[in-house]
Amino acid sequence: MPRLPRLAVAATAALALALFASAPTSAGEPTVTDPRVVAHFDFAAGQAAENIVVAPDGSAYVTFAFARQVARVDKKGDTRILATLPAVENPNTPVIGVAAAMGITRAHDGTLYVTYATGTSENGVWRVDPDGGAPVQIAQLPADGFPNALALDEKCGTLYVADSVRGTVWSVPQEGGTPTAWATGTALQPIAPPAGAGVGANGLKFHNGAVWVSNTDRQTLLRIPVRADETAGPVETRATGLAWIDDFGFTGKGDTVLAALIMTDDVALVRPDGTHTIVLTEQDGLSNPTSVAVRGKTVYVTSASFFKEVPDPNLLLATLKKG
Structure with missing residues (x-):
């Protein structure tokens, strides 16, 4: 498979990588140690590792964006392709121009849900x-x-989907059906090139009764409460200055986040007060990291390597020590 269009290359080339604020580690907060890459994937075969969800046994389910595949990767790095989304004639996907498997989430019975960006039906x-x-x-x-990313509130039977171009969070019944524009507004919108990359709402998680969303162009982490009637509450900005934030994961029951910063090859620990510290870098093996998942004491990070001259898409594991 040829080297495919990188997400908004023209736009991102026009943007200088922003310097982002960080703060010293606070006593008692989680720390990330022992990073190691457990699996390398084949970029030429389209295996840009885009998104991840983790099963109770510690195995990871990963989307390979350009291969249109869903794969299972165990903690030793052994990889098995589970499914391939159908090829699309004449894809017209905004931003990238090709069909791509993007977000992934999992129900308790093991059923997987995947977003497929095609620009077609x-x-x-x-x-x-x-x-x-x-x-x-x-x-x-x-x-x-x-x-892009999606998450499942299984109690309410609702899937939430981040739409990076329309600046919308969609809700979809878990069993399938007509989507609803659940949340919209400026905070979710992209910024058009050359000021931005044209990528707004990107990462998404359901956590503690709210939908959390990252906005790549606006460098923000947002929280949208789910009201009792399941409608969206007002959008709250929980962190700013997160240059090139992609998807993210929570370290536990609280609101501390580990966020992938795709263009700076970092993972940041984002505190509930909005400050952040870099905890993983390119030196640890990151190569345009796109998503983070946490299960127990293990951190999982996918790297898609979208923008590298020598790509190295991979899965990195690290150990989470909670303060």
Whole structure:
């Protein structure tokens, strides 16, 4: 597979990498140690490791963006392809121009849900059996949008999808059906090139009764409360100055976050007060990190290596020590 269009290359080339504020480590907060790359993937085969969700046994389910694949990777790095999303004729995906498997989440029974960005009628949310089989589209999203990360509130049976181009969080019934524009507004919108890369709402997690969203262009981490009637509350900005933030994960029950900063090859620990500290870097093996997951004492980071001259997409594990 040829070296594919990098996400908004023209736009990002026009932007200088911003210097972002960090703060010294505080006593009692989580620390990240013992980083090690457990699996390297094949960029030429389209295996840009985009998003991740972790099963109870510690195995990771990863989307390979340009291969349109879902893979299972165990903690030793052994990788098995579970499913391949169907090829699309004449994809017209905003920003990247090609069909790409993006976000992934998992139900308690092992069912996987994946966003597929195509710019066609296949654009939307797909269901994947954990044991393999043909993926099934369960919701169609507007072709001019870019479905990115997604999360599941299984108690309410709702999937939430971040649309990076339309600046929208969509809600979709878990069983499938018509999507609803659940949250919109300036805080979720991208910034058009050359001032921005054209990528707004990007990463997304459901956590403590709220939908949390990153906005890449605005360098922010947002929290959107879910009201009792399941509508969206007002958007709250929880952190700023997170240059090139992509997806993220929570370190535990609190609101401390580990966020992937794709263009600076870093993972930042973002505190509830909005300050942050870099805890993993390119020297640890990161190569355009795109997403973070945490299970117990293990941190998982996917690197898609979208922008590297010598790409090294990979899965990195680290140990989380909670203060």
